[in-house]
Amino acid sequence: MKKEVIIKKTKGAVSKTVEVVKKKPIVVAYAVGGIIGAVIIYKIVKGLTTSVDQIFNGDPNIDNNVGGTGGDTNLATITDQVAINFAQQLLDAMNEKAPLYGTDENTIKAVFLKLNNGHDFIKVFKAFGMKDYNGNNSPPEGIWSNLDSYEKRNLIYWLKKELHPFWDKKVFNIVKKKIELAGFVFS
Secondary structure, X not given: OHHHHHHHHHHHHHHHHHHHHHHOHHHHHHXXXXXXXXXXXXXXXXXXXXXXXXXXXXXXXXXXOOXXXXXXXXXXXXXXXXXXXXXXXXXXXXXXXXXXXXXXXHHHHHHHHHOOOHHHHHHHHHHXXXXXXXXXXXXXXXXXXXXXXXXXXXXXXXXXHHOOOOOOHXXXXXXXXXXXXXXXXXX
C-alpha cells in the first residue's frame, strides 16, 4: 500500500514538473542555466583559490622535519602534565610583548631550573612540539598572519633564536646544560 502511494505522489510531481516546463520553458531554462552557472563559477573560484594557495604557500609536501627527535623519558622526574605546562610557559615567555616584543628570560630560567635531567627536558621538548615561528615570536593571528612569514620550529630552535650567549649569558648557560644533557647540541 505504501508503495502505491509513493508511486502515485511521484507520478503527480513529475506531471506537475512537465506542465511547468511546457508552460514556461524559458523560465525553466534560465533556472537550470543559473544553477549550472553557479556550479561552474564555484568550481572556478575553488580552483583559483587552490592555485593561489599553492602559489603563496608553496609545495605542501616539503619534508624538512626529522621525526622521532627527542629520546628517552624513562628517568624523567616530571609528569606529562607538568611538561605541557612548562612548554606553554616557555612559549609564552618567548612571545613576551611587554612593553615591546621580547623574551621573558626569568620565566625561561625558572622553568629550566625545575628540570632535573635531560629526560625532563625531552618531555618538555615533546610537549612543545613544532610551533610557528616568524624569527621573533609566534606570528600574529587573523588577517595579519597574511603579512607575516613563518615556519614550524621546535623548542631548541626557538631557544637558540631567543637567547643570546652574551646578553643572556646566565640563562643561556642554564638552558644549554639541560639541553645538552638530553643529547642535543646547543651553542
